[in-house]
Amino acid sequence: MIFREATRQDLPAVLALLADEDTVLDPASIVVGEAHERAFAAIGADPRNEMLVLTDGPSRTDEADEANKADEVVLGCLQLTYIPGLGRDGQERALVEAVRIRADRRGSGLGAELMRLATERARARGCGLVQLTSSKRRTAAHRFYERLGFARSHEGFKLHLES
Template identity: 85%
Template sequence: MIFREATRRDLPAVLALLADEDSVVDPAQVVIGEAHERAFAAIEADPRNEMLVLTGGAGGVGGAGGVGGAGEVVLGCLQLTYVPGLGQNGQERALVEAVRIRADRRGAGLGVELMRLAIERARGRGCGLVQLTSNKRRTAAHRFYERLGFARSHEGFKLHLEP
């Protein structure tokens, strides 16, 4: 397994992971829009943002590829955003978003490894807290995060803005 920052070449595979968490989507079928290109470029250019991927060999994966290079398949992803703040004694906090593991590779510890590596990355940067939100319907994900030590300490709110 390789844990690294995503490159533009990984964008179709990352979007495939985000498209449907219950099945494997072929990255070759993903339509990459102008907004996706802009968003990825902004993440890549911002030192407070990282799109991270967990990759492995293509052998035995089956189904859609998501190949980055040299037989490398994107098996999982997440985005880390480092947020400065006055709380936590002025330490940054790491916000975890878009956590996904390929549907056909769940249950093998990849999610635990992906989150462990992300937490270590945040710790290494000096963050005092790692936080995330999860859709209320993702009850299996909630159990997963709780097993990792995350606590339900706050209630989240969102306001969707119309263009």
């Protein structure tokens, strides 16, 4: 398995994971729109944001192996956003969003590994807290996060803004 920052090449696979969490969608069937391109570029340009993927390929460190990424299958993804704050003695906190594992690979420990690696990444950066939100409908995801040690500590609120 490889845990790495997503490349533009991974974008259709990431969008496929986000589009339907209960079905495996072929990334080739995904239409990558202009808004997706802008968002992906903004994430990549922001030092406080990372789109990360877990793939099935062997670890590669050589630039010549960049072309081999085309053969990798994206098995999972998440976005990490590092938030500065004055609380917790000025430590950053890591916000985890868009966590997905391919539907046909759930239950194999990949989600736990993805979250472990993300938590290690946040800890290495000096974050004092990792937080996430999850839709109230995703009860299986809630049990998963609780098994990993996450506690239900707050009620979340959202206000959708019309464009």
